[in-house]
Amino acid sequence: MSAPIQSHGGEPAPPAPGHAAARPGEFQRDDVPLGEEWHSALYAMACRQFARAADVLALEDEVRTRLLEPRRSLVCNFPVRMDSGEVVNYTGYRVQHTLTMGPTKGGLRFAPDLGFGECAALAMWMTWKCSLVNLPFGGAKGGVRCDPYALSPGEMERITRRYAAEILPVIGPDVDIPAPDMGTGEREMAWFYDTYSQSVGNAVPAVVTGKPVALGGTVGRQSATGLGVVFTIESAFEELDWALPERSFVVQGFGNVGSVVAQELHARGGKVLAVSDIRGAITNPHGLDIPAVTRWVAEHQYLEGYPEAEPIDGGAMLELECDVLVPAAREEQITHQNADRLRCRLIVEGANGPTTPAADRILAERGIVVVPDILANAGGVIVSYFEWVQSHQKYSWEALEVRERLRTQMRAAFGRVRATADELGVDHRTAALASAIQHVSEAAKLRAIYP
Numbered sequence: 500m501s502a503p504i505q506s507h508g509g510e511p512a513p514p515a516p517g518h519a520a521a522r523p524g525e526f527q528r529d530d531v532p533l534g535e536e537w538h539s540a541l542y543a544m545a546c547r548q549f550a551r552a553a554d555v556l557a558l559e560d561e562v563r564t565r566l567l568e569p570r571r572s573l574v575c576n577f578p579v580r581m582d583s584g585e586v587v588n589y590t591g592y593r594v595q596h597t598l599t600m601g602p603t604k605g606g607l608r609f610a611p612d613l614g615f616g617e618c619a620a621l622a623m624w625m626t627w628k629c630s631l632v633n634l635p636f637g638g639a640k641g642g643v644r645c646d647p648y649a650l651s652p653g654e655m656e657r658i659t660r661r662y663a664a665e666i667l668p669v670i671g672p673d674v675d676i677p678a679p680d681m682g683t684g685e686r687e688m689a690w691f692y693d694t695y696s697q698s699v700g701n702a703v704p705a706v707v708t709g710k711p712v713a714l715g716g717t718v719g720r721q722s723a724t725g726l727g728v729v730f731t732i733e734s735a736f737e738e739l740d741w742a743l744p745e746r747s748f749v750v751q752g753f754g755n756v757g758s759v760v761a762q763e764l765h766a767r768g769g770k771v772l773a774v775s776d777i778r779g780a781i782t783n784p785h786g787l788d789i790p791a792v793t794r795w796v797a798e799h800q801y802l803e804g805y806p807e808a809e810p811i812d813g814g815a816m817l818e819l820e821c822d823v824l825v826p827a828a829r830e831e832q833i834t835h836q837n838a839d840r841l842r843c844r845l846i847v848e849g850a851n852g853p854t855t856p857a858a859d860r861i862l863a864e865r866g867i868v869v870v871p872d873i874l875a876n877a878g879g880v881i882v883s884y885f886e887w888v889q890s891h892q893k894y895s896w897e898a899l900e901v902r903e904r905l906r907t908q909m910r911a912a913f914g915r916v917r918a919t920a921d922e923l924g925v926d927h928r929t930a931a932l933a934s935a936i937q938h939v940s941e942a943a944k945l946r947a948i949y950p
């Protein structure tokens with residue numbers, strides 16, 4: 500961690516509209532190729548990150564084109580009868596970024612603003628994440644544009660089951676294996692598993708991960724992403740020679756990732772100064788009593804009103820002075836607008852895509868180290884892989900085995916990223932991406948072009 504962090508250099512030129520990199524040889528180094536179909540700010544961001552790492556690797560144009568554009572996508576519209584009797588049409592997506600590495604893998608996101616471009620970006624990041632931690636998967640992502648907070652359990656079930664039926668042609672235990680993401684969890688995975696199994700006529704537990712343990716899920720899956728973030732923090736602290744009990748943390752998000760990160764840090768003696776959820780943030784300069792905060796949320800659903808803390812604006816929370824900031828909520832939270840005001844020393848990304856390339860450049864100039872998403876939050880998909888293996892083998896592992904294997908894989912991935920950063924003289928995000936892209940591009944070249 501002591502190695503100087505490199506600047507990203509100039510921002511790439513704004514993307515040309517249209518299908519810019521359709522043919523090998525036409526790739527402009529400074530252009531971001533964007534198919535109209537999946538054009539979005541987030542996809543452009545994923546492309547810019549890719550371009551930076553591909554430049555470092557001097558990757559051939561034809562391989563870039565093959566790796567950038569999502570290989571297979573499905574968009575569907577389907578009707579669902581609401582509790583009121585009204586029929587509402589929903590839009591669902593499933594994007595499979597590369598079919599080169601094995602079956603595809605990635606979560607299902609239920610969010611009111613979900614779009615095709617967002618799924619395409621998240622699917623690409625899943626490819627790099629799986630490659631970086633040596634899982635035999637390509638990346639995928641999907642979901643439904645809906646507001647899970649505004650739906651009854653019955654409506655959620657009908658949406659999940661109908662969506663599962665719609666994407667069934669591209670899903671399967673050795674084809675594409677969904678998992679939870681924002682707005683979905685064990686309950687939705689159980690419905691998805693049941694819908695798929697009903698349609699093929701027998702139970703197929705390996706079709707989905709993040710299932711309840713009673714249905715063949717693995718112990719430790721729910722806390723895996725948050726725990727993996729904390730293992731990464733521990734690896735980073737070893738390099739920095741920092742002791743956890745002496746350090747302060749701010750955690751954005753108190754969902755499946757952020758709440759586990761806050762609990763695990765608190766359990767290790769870390770001082771968690773502030774946490775937030777979709778309604779707002781709370782802070783206590785002496786450190787929050789995270790077990791008490793967790794009990795409050797279990798009872799009241801939101802952080803709002805927790806008595807032993809002050810409310811604070813969510814944006815201001817990111818700018819609190821602390822040692823480590825953990826963005827564990829949504830993408831594009833740290834941008835050129837707030838990066839120069841952050842007062843942390845280390846950022847460990849629990850969310851996917853929380854830092855924009857422009858913010859990365861500012862942070863690098865300011866000497867703030869960023870441990871990137873595809874490394875820090877890989878714990879979820881690593882334990883998903885364990886679950887998939889157990890489902891295929893019809894054999895379940897003990898909690899300790901899951902935890903220790905997760906720790907070993909996270910630590911090894913951290914070591915690889917550090918070594919690549921030193922070898923290439925680049926920042927951690929570029930090193931993580933370069934190492935992942937190198938692996939996938941080698942496989943793509945070996946498989947060559949069919950026919």
Ligand code: GLU
Pocket residue numbers: 604605606607676677678679680681708851876877879880881883
């Ligand atoms: N949605 C999680 C992620 O973004 C996990 C995906 C999975 O387990 O397949 O990494």
